[in-house]
Amino acid sequence: MAMTKREQDLLISVSPHIRTDETIGRIMWTVSLSLLPAFMMGVYFFGPRAVYITALCIAASMFSEWMVQKMTNKDIALRDGSAFLTGLLLGMNMPATAPFYIPLVSSFMAVAITKQLFGGLGFNIFNPALLGRAFALITWPRAMTTWMEPSAALTGIDVKTTATPLGVLKEEGMEKLLAEFGDKMNLYSELLIGHRAGSLGETSVIALLIGGLFLIYKRYISWHIPLSYLVTVGVLAWIFGGKEGLFTGDPIVHLLSGGLILGAFFMATDYVTCPSIRKGQIVFGIGCGFLTILIRLKAGYPEGVMFAVLLMNCFSPLIDRSMKSKVFGAKKEVKA
Amino acid sequence: MSLLTFQGGIHPPESKELAENASIREAKIPPRVIIQLSQHIGAPCKSLVEIGQDVKIGEQIGNPEGFVSAPVHSSVSGKVSAIGTFPAPNGKMIPSVVIENNGADEEVSLEEDADYFSKSPEELKERIKKAGIVGMGGAAFPTHVKLSPPKEKPVDAVIINGAECEPYLTSDHRVMVEHPEEVIAGLKILMKVLGVNKGYVGVESNKPNAIEKMERAASGENNIQVLTLQVKYPQGAEKMLIKAIMDREVPAGGLPMDIGVVVQNVGTAYAIYEACRFKKPVIDRVVSITGRGITTPSNLRVRIGTSLGLLIEECGGFKGDAVKIISGGPMMGFAVYSLDVPVTKGTSGIVVMNGDEAVHTEKFGPCIRCGRCIDACPMGLMPTMLSLYSEREIFEDCKEYNLFDCFECGSCTYVCPAKRPIVQQIRLAKSQVKP
Numbered sequence: 001m002a003m004t005k006r007e008q009d010l011l012i013s014v015s016p017h018i019r020t021d022e023t024i025g026r027i028m029w030t031v032s033l034s035l036l037p038a039f040m041m042g043v044y045f046f047g048p049r050a051v052y053i054t055a056l057c058i059a060a061s062m063f064s065e066w067m068v069q070k071m072t073n074k075d076i077a078l079r080d081g082s083a084f085l086t087g088l089l090l091g092m093n094m095p096a097t098a099p100f101y102i103p104l105v106s107s108f109m110a111v112a113i114t115k116q117l118f119g120g121l122g123f124n125i126f127n128p129a130l131l132g133r134a135f136a137l138i139t140w141p142r143a144m145t146t147w148m149e150p151s152a153a154l155t156g157i158d159v160k161t162t163a164t165p166l167g168v169l170k171e172e173g174m175e176k177l178l179a180e181f182g183d184k185m186n187l188y189s190e191l192l193i194g195h196r197a198g199s200l201g202e203t204s205v206i207a208l209l210i211g212g213l214f215l216i217y218k219r220y221i222s223w224h225i226p227l228s229y230l231v232t233v234g235v236l237a238w239i240f241g242g243k244e245g246l247f248t249g250d251p252i253v254h255l256l257s258g259g260l261i262l263g264a265f266f267m268a269t270d271y272v273t274c275p276s277i278r279k280g281q282i283v284f285g286i287g288c289g290f291l292t293i294l295i296r297l298k299a300g301y302p303e304g305v306m307f308a309v310l311l312m313n314c315f316s317p318l319i320d321r322s323m324k325s326k327v328f329g330a331k332k333e334v335k336a
Numbered sequence: 337m338s339l340l341t342f343q344g345g346i347h348p349p350e351s352k353e354l355a356e357n358a359s360i361r362e363a364k365i366p367p368r369v370i371i372q373l374s375q376h377i378g379a380p381c382k383s384l385v386e387i388g389q390d391v392k393i394g395e396q397i398g399n400p401e402g403f404v405s406a407p408v409h410s411s412v413s414g415k416v417s418a419i420g421t422f423p424a425p426n427g428k429m430i431p432s433v434v435i436e437n438n439g440a441d442e443e444v445s446l447e448e449d450a451d452y453f454s455k456s457p458e459e460l461k462e463r464i465k466k467a468g469i470v471g472m473g474g475a476a477f478p479t480h481v482k483l484s485p486p487k488e489k490p491v492d493a494v495i496i497n498g499a500e501c502e503p504y505l506t507s508d509h510r511v512m513v514e515h516p517e518e519v520i521a522g523l524k525i526l527m528k529v530l531g532v533n534k535g536y537v538g539v540e541s542n543k544p545n546a547i548e549k550m551e552r553a554a555s556g557e558n559n560i561q562v563l564t565l566q567v568k569y570p571q572g573a574e575k576m577l578i579k580a581i582m583d584r585e586v587p588a589g590g591l592p593m594d595i596g597v598v599v600q601n602v603g604t605a606y607a608i609y610e611a612c613r614f615k616k617p618v619i620d621r622v623v624s625i626t627g628r629g630i631t632t633p634s635n636l637r638v639r640i641g642t643s644l645g646l647l648i649e650e651c652g653g654f655k656g657d658a659v660k661i662i663s664g665g666p667m668m669g670f671a672v673y674s675l676d677v678p679v680t681k682g683t684s685g686i687v688v689m690n691g692d693e694a695v696h697t698e699k700f701g702p703c704i705r706c707g708r709c710i711d712a713c714p715m716g717l718m719p720t721m722l723s724l725y726s727e728r729e730i731f732e733d734c735k736e737y738n739l740f741d742c743f744e745c746g747s748c749t750y751v752c753p754a755k756r757p758i759v760q761q762i763r764l765a766k767s768q769v770k771p
Contacts, residue, residue: 011659011694012427012673014760016746017666017687018348018503019695022753024704080701122702122754276707276720320718327738328343328575328715329585 024121028081030220032088034211035266039092041194041204045150046096050200053103054091060107061087068116082121086110089129089266092201093259093306094136097148097161102140106132126313127273130306137306147197164197165257166302173243174250191256202259212265221269224281225288229264230255232289240297260292263305273313280319287312339541340580341566344714346747348503348569348667350542355506355626355633360514362637363650365437369411369641370422370678371397373431376470377477378404383433389416393443394617396468397433406478406681407468411619411639414438425663425677426670432678435641452612457529460612464529467611468618468681473497473508473572473601474664476682479608482600483529485593492596494526495581496605498539498546499565499572502665505685507622508602510635512539512546515606516553522605523560525612530598535560538581542567569667570745574599576714588741589771603684618681625651629658629688638679644686645675660694662687667746701754709748709758715741719748719758726761731768740771 042050065083069076078084090110094103110132115124137144145167149160165187168177181187190196194204202208215221234251241249254260259267268274268288275284288308295304374380381398391397391410398408414437421429452460465480485491496519500508512519523535537554539547541564554560565571565580575586577599584595592599600608603621610616619640626633631652638647644661648654662669663677666687709719721737739762748758 007674009659010661010671010673012671013660014757014763015662015664015666015668015670015744016750016759017660017662017669017671017689017694018750019755020346020348020751020753022708022751023755024701024753027704027706027753077701120702122704271704271706274705276705276710276718278707278711320721324737325710325713325716325718327588327717327741328579329588329590329741330716330738 024082025080027220028085030218031215031266032081032085034214035088035092035201037207037210038201038204038262039088041207042092042096042200045194045203046148046200049096049148053094053096053098053200054088056100056103057091057094057107058084058087060104061090061111064108064111065116068112069120072116074120077121080121083111086115086128086132090132092262093129093133093199095144095147095198096200097146098136098143102136102143105139106136109135122272124272125317126310127267127270130267130310134306134310149197150195150203162197164302165191165253166296169253169257170296170302174253177253188252188256191253196257198257199259199262202262205256205261208261208265212261215265221265222278222281224278225268225274225285226264228282228285229268229288229292230260232286233260233292236289236293240293254293254296258296258303259305263309264288267305268309268312273316275316275319275323277320277323277325280316280323283319283323284312284316287315339564339566340538341568341571342576342579342714343716344712344747345568345570345576346712346750347567348750350567351504352506352509352542354504354628355624355635356509356543358506358510358634360510360622360635360637363639363642363647365412365441365639366642366646368414368417368434368436369639370643370676371408371410371433371435371641372422372424372678372680373398373408373433375408375476375640375680375682376406377475378402378406378481380431381405381408383419383431385416385419385433387416387419390414391416391435393441394446394619395444396617404478404481406470406480407466407617409468409617409619410435411641412437413440413442423672423674423677425672425680425683427673446615448614450613453524453528455612457531460525461529463612463615464608467607467616469604469607469611470618470681471601472603472607472621472681472684474668474682474684476680479600479604482593482598483526485530485598489593490596491530491593491598492532493534493536493582493598494523494530494532495577495597495599496523496535496537496602497572497574497577497599498537498543498550498602499577500543500602501540501567501569501572502667502669502685503569504626504687505624505665506626507624507635507684509543509546510624511602511606511622512543513549516546516549518609519550519602519605520553520557520560521613522600522607522609524557525608526598526600526605527559533559536581537562538565538577539563540565540567540571569747570714573714573743573745575743588738621679621681621683623647623679623683624685625688626685627662627688628693629654629656629660629690631655640681641678643676643678644672647679647686648675648688654688656690658688659691660689662689667750668744700756703754703756706753708751708753712747712751714745714747715743717742719762722765723748723756723758723761726765731765734762734765735769739765739769742766
C-alpha cells in the first residue's frame with residue numbers, strides 16, 4: 001500500500017500505546033480453573049450432591065450479580081467471571097448435605113449484599129464467598145455443621161454423618177482422632193488426599209496445592225500470604241496445640257485439616273480484600289494465622305479460617321495505608 | 337550471572353527484530369524541512385532569518401534565549417518560505433522555520449579539528465553548546481546545561497545510556513554497532529569536560545552485537561566499562577540506569593548531578609564527537625522507522641525537519657491498516673495526527689501500529705487492587721491509590737502518595753488488567769495540584 005493513509009483516520013491517544021493482554025476476566029477464569037482439581041476430588045468423595053450444591057451457588061451468585069446490575073443500570077459484567085468464582089468458592093465451602101435454600105440465600109448474601117451493595121467488584125471490604133458462608137453458619141448452625149462421611153455417597157445407600165477431624169480433635173482429643181484413622185501416617189495421608197469429612201471442596205490438600213502452586217507459578221497470586229499464614233498456623237499449633245503443655249502440639253494435623261489450605265491460597269489472597277503491598281500481605285498472613293489458631297484452640301468453633309480471614313479483611317485498608325511502599329530515592333525519615 | 341537492574345519494571349514484547357538488523361541508510365534529502373525553534377526543554381529560540389532569505393546547510397537559524405536552551409540550524413540549503421507555528425510531534429503548535437531545499441547542498445564551511453581532544457574542557461563545552469546538542473534519547477534536555485554542574489555538586493561519573501528499553505526502537509542499537517568508536521570518543525569528551533575518570537556504557541542484554549562492538553571500542557580505555565543490563569522497561573530511565581550501574585538513588589525531586597552522575601544517550605555521545613571534531617551542528621540524526629504497519633522497517637539518517645510522511649514513504653509506505661503513528665516509542669511516545677509533523681532532535685523513532693495491536697480503550701474496569709501496578713512501578717509508588725483518588729477528583733490526597741515522583745513511564749498502565757488509564761489519571765492530578 002502506498003501513501004493512501006488519510007490523516008483523519010489516524011488514531012490519537014496518549015501513551016502508553018501498548019497494553020498487556022491480561023484482563024480481569026482472564027484472572028477470574030484462571031483462578032476458577034485452578035480450583036477444578038479440588039472440586040473434582042470433592043465430587044469424588046461426596047458424590048453428586050457436591051455438584052448440585054456448587055451448581056446452586058454458582059447459579060444463584062450469577063443471578064444475584066445480574067439482578068443488582070440490572071436494577072442499578074450498570075453494565076452486566078457476568079463475563080468477567082467474578083460472580084462465577086464467588087459461587088464456586090462458596091459452593092466448595094458448603095457441606096454436601098446442605099439443604100437447597102442455604103446455597104441460594106448465602107449466594108445472595110455474598111454477591112448482592114457483600115459485594116454489590118458496597119459498590120461492586122473492587123469495593124467490597126469482605127471476601128464475598130466467606131461472608132456468605134459466615135451468614136449461613138450463623139443462621140443455620142446445625143445444617144452447616146452436619147458433615148457427610150466421605151465416599152458414603154458412592155458406596156453406601158445411607159448417608160452417614162460424622163465429625164470433621166478438627167471437631168474430633170477439639171471435642172475428644174488427639175487419641176480419638178488417631179483411633180479413627182489408625183495411625184499417624186494414615187491420618188496424614190488421608191488428610192492429604194482429602195478422605196475426610198468437611199466442606200465439599202476443602203478436604204483434598206494435594207488437589208488444592210496443585211491449584212494454589214499453579215497460581216503462584218503463573219504469578220496470579222504471590223507466596224506472601226499463603227506462606228506467612230501457613231507458617232504462623234504451624235508454629236502456633238506446635239507451641240500451643242498440645243494437651244501436655246507448650247511445644248507438644250501437632251502442627252501437621254492443623255495444617256492439613258479444616259479450610260486452611262483453601263483459605264490460605266484462594267480466600268485470603270483475594271485481591272480486593274487483602275493488602276496490596278507485599279510487606280502488608282505478610283502482616284495480613286500472620287494475622288490470619290494467629291486468629292485461626294486462637295479460634296481453633298480457644299473459641300467455640302472447631303475451625304477458625306473463615307472468621308480469621310474476615311476479621312483481617314477489615315484491617316487491609318489500614319495495613320496498606322500505614323505501610324505504603326518504599327519510594328525510590330526517598331530520604332530516610334529521621335525520628336525526632 | 338544476574339544482570340544489573342532496578343526494582344520493578346515490566347517486560348513488554350520487545351519487537352526489536354523488525355529493525356535491529358537494518359543498517360543505517362542515508363534518507364533522501366527532503367524538498368522542504370520544518371525546523372522547530374524549540375526542539376528542547378527550556379526557552380525557545382528566536383528566529384535569526386526572514387522569509388525569502390537564503391540559508392546554507394548548518395547555518396544557525398535560531399538563537400537561544402536563555403541558558404537552558406540550544407541553538408537550531410538549517411539542515412538543507414535553500415530559501416526560507418515561511419515562519420509560523422506548525423504541529424510538533426507532541427501535538428502542540430510550535431514556532432518553526434520552513435525552508436525549501438534548492439538542491440545545491442551548499443554547506444557552511446566546517447573545518448575539521450583532528451586534534452580536538454587536546455582542547456580545553458571549556459572550548460569543548462562551547463563547541464557542544466554551539467552545535468545545539470540536546471538529549472537525543474527523547475527528553476531533549478540541552479546537553480551543555482548537564483555539563484555545567486554547580487560547584488557544590490561534584491560529578492564523578494558519566495554514563496552513556498545504551499539501554500534503549502522502549503520496544504521497537506533500534507536507532508541507538510544501530511549507532512552502537514556501526515559507530516562504536518565515535519560513541520566512545522563522545523564519552524571521553526564528556527569525561528574530559530566534566531573532569532571525571534569513571535565512564536560507563538550501559539546496554540541491555542538483548543543487544544549482544546552492540547555490547548561486543550562497544551567493548552572492543554573501549555578495550556584500550558582503562559577507565560571506561562561497558563556493562564550489560566537486564567532487559568526490562570524502563571531500564572533506560574536515568575534514575576533506573578544509575579541505580580542499576582552505580583547503585584545510587586537520585587533523591588526524590590532531585591537530579592542525577594545531586595549524586596554525582598551525568599547520563600547521556602548514545603546518539604548524544606555520537607553528536608558530541610561530531611560537534612567537537614568536525615564542528616558539525618545537529619542537522620541530522622538516526623531514526624528508527626519501524627512497526628508492523630511499515631513495509632520495510634529501517635534505520636535512517638534523517639535531516640532534522642523532514643516530515644514523518646516522507647520517511648514512511650521512503651520505507652515502502654504503510655502495510656496493513658496502519659491506524660496509529662507514534663513519534664518515539666510505544667511506551668512514552670506521542671501519537672501524531674498529521675503526517676507533516678517533522679523529525680526533531682529528540683525523535684528517536686517512528687512506530688506505525690496496525691489496528692490489532694493499537695489498543696484503544698474507552699471503557700475501563702474497576703480497580704481490583706491486584707497490586708500489579710505497585711510491583712511494576714520503578715519509583716516504588718502506589719499507582720492504585722493515585723488512580724482511585726484522581727478518578728474521584730480528590731487530587732490533594734494524591735500528594736500523600738508521592739504524586740510528583742511519578743515520571744510517567746506508563747508501566748502501571750501497561751500491566752493493569754482492568755485497563756485503567758492510570759498514568760493519564762496521574763497526569764490529570766499533577767495538573768490540578770501544586771507540588
